[in-house]
Amino acid sequence: MLISTKGRYALRVMIDLAEHRTEDFISLKGIAQRQEISEKYLESIIRMLVKARVLESLRGKGGGYKLRKPPEAYTVGSILYLTEESLAPVACLEEGADACAKAAKCRTLPLWQGLDKVIREYLESVTIADLMERGTAGDDYVI
Amino acid sequence: MLISTKGRYALRVMIDLAEHRTEDFISLKGIAQRQEISEKYLESIIRMLVKARVLESLRGKGGGYKLRKPPEAYTVGSILYLTEESLAPVACLEEGADACAKAAKCRTLPLWQGLDKVIREYLESVTIADLMERGTAGDDYVI
DNA sequence: ATTAATTCCTACCTTTCCGCTAGGGTTATA
DNA sequence: TATAACCCTAGCGGAAAGGTAGGAATTAAT
Numbered sequence: 001m002l003i004s005t006k007g008r009y010a011l012r013v014m015i016d017l018a019e020h021r022t023e024d025f026i027s028l029k030g031i032a033q034r035q036e037i038s039e040k041y042l043e044s045i046i047r048m049l050v051k052a053r054v055l056e057s058l059r060g061k062g063g064g065y066k067l068r069k070p071p072e073a074y075t076v077g078s079i080l081y082l083t084e085e086s087l088a089p090v091a092c093l094e095e096g097a098d099a100c101a102k103a104a105k106c107r108t109l110p111l112w113q114g115l116d117k118v119i120r121e122y123l124e125s126v127t128i129a130d131l132m133e134r135g136t137a138g139d140d141y142v143i
Numbered sequence: 144m145l146i147s148t149k150g151r152y153a154l155r156v157m158i159d160l161a162e163h164r165t166e167d168f169i170s171l172k173g174i175a176q177r178q179e180i181s182e183k184y185l186e187s188i189i190r191m192l193v194k195a196r197v198l199e200s201l202r203g204k205g206g207g208y209k210l211r212k213p214p215e216a217y218t219v220g221s222i223l224y225l226t227e228e229s230l231a232p233v234a235c236l237e238e239g240a241d242a243c244a245k246a247a248k249c250r251t252l253p254l255w256q257g258l259d260k261v262i263r264e265y266l267e268s269v270t271i272a273d274l275m276e277r278g279t280a281g282d283d284y285v286i
Numbered sequence: 287a288t289t290a291a292t293t294c295c296t297a298c299c300t301t302t303c304c305g306c307t308a309g310g311g312t313t314a315t316a
Numbered sequence: 317t318a319t320a321a322c323c324c325t326a327g328c329g330g331a332a333a334g335g336t337a338g339g340a341a342t343t344a345a346t
Binding site: 001004005006038040041044058059060061062063085 | 332333334335336337338342343344345346
């Protein structure tokens with residue numbers, strides 16, 4: 001498994017905020033209820049999004065969160081990179097992994113690099129706006 | 144991380160056998176030494192390959208393993224599917240996963256299905272023979 | 287001033303999987 | 317008869333996933 005619940009939940013938050021996009025801020029409580037995620041757990045996920053300036057937040061009464069930019073400005077990849085430890089398909093490509101001593105002679109390294117590239121490119125090719133459209137437009141998309 | 148050591152070791156076994164391809168059978172011991180993998184651990188991995196009839200085996204003196212077909216006949220995907228529990232990028236796509244109650248309305252399911260497809264297609268597009276060429280031909284491949 | 291909300295921190299817990307290690311018995315073949 | 321594959325079981329240490337729990341500080345609308 002490549003994508004953890006953290007990443008999936010982060011995407012659901014983004015979609016939720018995109019669908020309820022108004023001038024108002026959306027409270028964590030509301031998102032948690034709609035998405036059926038514990039408030040406490042969601043808090044830790046949303047904090048990452050705020051820190052990365054993906055979301056704007058407002059404290060106090062009437063506070064909450066909103067997207068800083070329109071949904072089409074956020075790729076799925078950009079969100080997942082914030083919440084996932086790593087999206088590398090194998091350990092040796094993870095950030096901070098010790099450079100493998102055998103890398104120069106490795107028969108499989110190019111394979112993993114290629115796989116990594118394919119995954120990145122796909123995740124960068126889809127935006128939050130794309131996710132909104134799918135699933136509402138009559139479910140007639142084909143994968 | 145998507146690919147475990149089991150899968151990576153399986154590929155290294157396939158490459159090793161492809162590179163030492165003769166009429167003779169190659170012993171587990173030899174593979175283990177060259178690849179620096181414990182014999183016991185390797186045994187469990189190779190057993191999967193034999194069971195799936197990817198490898199031919201011979202017992203007794205002079206025994207060991209060899210590829211049944213030429214290296215270009217095996218895709219990386221076909222090998223990984225044997226050793227990996229699952230190559231699904233998210234839990235809900237794993238075989239045997241309970242069908243998600245929200246699947247029909249899920250905003251992200253198509254995303255994961257698309258990602259899954261991209262991964263599968265890539266892994267099916269590379270063969271063991273491809274892995275052999277890379278890394279020997281002067282390291283001038285570009286990813 | 288009060289209330290409602292985010293923010294920030296720490297600590298802990300359970301479960302699952304990974305990557306092995308260890309041991310020993312059985313069977314086939316040169 | 318030595319040598320190899322075959323087959324099974326058991327366990328284990330570490331890491332990560334997926335949370336839960338609780339509290340304290342800050343901010344803003346009313």
